[in-house]
Amino acid sequence: MTLNAPPEASAALSSVPRDLTGREVAIDVQQLVKGFRKKSGGTLLRPRFTESRAVDGVTFQVRRGEIYGVLGPNGSGKSTLIRAMSTLLxxxxxxxxxxxxxxxxxxxxxxxxxxRVSVDAAFYKKLSPRENLLYSAQLYGLAPHVAEERALSTLKRLGLKEKAFYEPLEEMSRGMQQKVAIARAFLTSPVVVLLDEPTTGLDPKSRRDVQEFVLELRDVHDATIILTTHDMPEAERLCDRIAFISSGKFVAEGTPDELRALAGPGKSLEDAFIELTGEDLAEKGEEDT
Incomplete structure (x- = not known):
């Protein structure tokens, strides 16, 4: 499988900004804030609202070709951050x-x-992966024969059999549908990929297939990737650097080894997260924002 960057990407890559160390910067986030109003009482004619910040003054940079993890529990602001970065908010x-x-x-x-790939990817479930992917390709002006070849190649790489390419999505498992979502994301050969908990709910085999594909994209195709997750082993396996997010704020950032060192000798990444944020990754039951 070969991913060729579109002309817009080639132009951008020819003049990549650099950080103070001279490294190429793919993503630059500075003091990002995103809040929401929630109804908290009052009457029908005079409702009361409270303001809450899902993302609160977040600053970080991601270097070209890096897998950067954002690790936090549900409700910590991971998905809001991804939506703001992807122009959806x-x-x-x-x-x-x-x-x-x-x-x-x-x-x-x-x-x-x-x-972007999210945990709640939307499809036309009555249609097959082929029909969904070719429709998406048309929206981006991608030639149907190129899209079909690229989509089929990606799905095979992710472990799907060719016959599944033509079956209705509604008959497929959650894991198979998520693999189709990943294939759709790479139809347009993006140079930046935002993965919002892409393996949540997948079986171990499907999770491993997706993780290996993500590493291949970084190592072979020069993709820059942001991965949000609350899965510690996944973050340690995939990410070059990780940021801990809690209540919309980044509380620590570094390589997995650097973050473990912050918690002290012999500590795990999970120990570091609990110590630095004061919460457990699984303790919030609400849907992520």
């Missing part, structure tokens, strides 16, 4: 740039550079 404050392009000001250009 407009930040209340701060900025996000992808290869030097602002996600608000340069929205159309940014969308040509990235794609």
């Amino acid at each position: 407009i930040p209340d404050a701060g900025r996000v740039s992808i290869f030097g392009l602002d996600v608000v000001r340069d929205e159309a250009q940014v969308r040509r550079l990235l794609n």
Whole structure:
């Protein structure tokens, strides 16, 4: 399987911003804030609302070709962060740039550079993977024969049999549907991929297939990847660097070894998370925001 960057990506990659160490910066997030209003009482005509910040002053950079993990429990702000980075939400404050392009000001250009996979991927369930993927390809102006070849190759790489390419999605397991979502994300050869808990709910074999594919994308195809998860082993296996997020704030950032060292000798990554955030990854039952 070969992923060729679209012209917009090639132009962006030719003038990649660099950090203070001279390394190429693919994603630059500065003081990002995103809040929501929730009804908290009052009357029908005079409701009362409370403001809450799902993302609260987050700042970080992701280098080109890096897998960067955002690790936190449900409700910590992971998904809101991903939606703001992918142009689906407009930040209340701060900025996000992808290869030097602002996600608000340069929205159309940014969308040509990235794609997103979420735990709740939407499809036309009566249609087959082939029909869903070719429809998505048309939206991006991708030639049908190129899209079909690329989609089938990706699905095979993820462990799906060719006959599944033509069966209705509603007859497929959750794991198979998630693999189709990943194939859809890579149809347009994005140079930045935002993976929002892509393996949640998958069986061990499907989870391993997805993880190996993610590593291949980083190592072979020069993709820059952000991965949100609350799975410690997954984060340790895949991520070059990890940020701990709690209540919308980053509380620590570093390599897995650096984060373990913050908690003391002999401590695990989970120990480090609990010590630095004061909460357990599984203790929040609400849906992530």
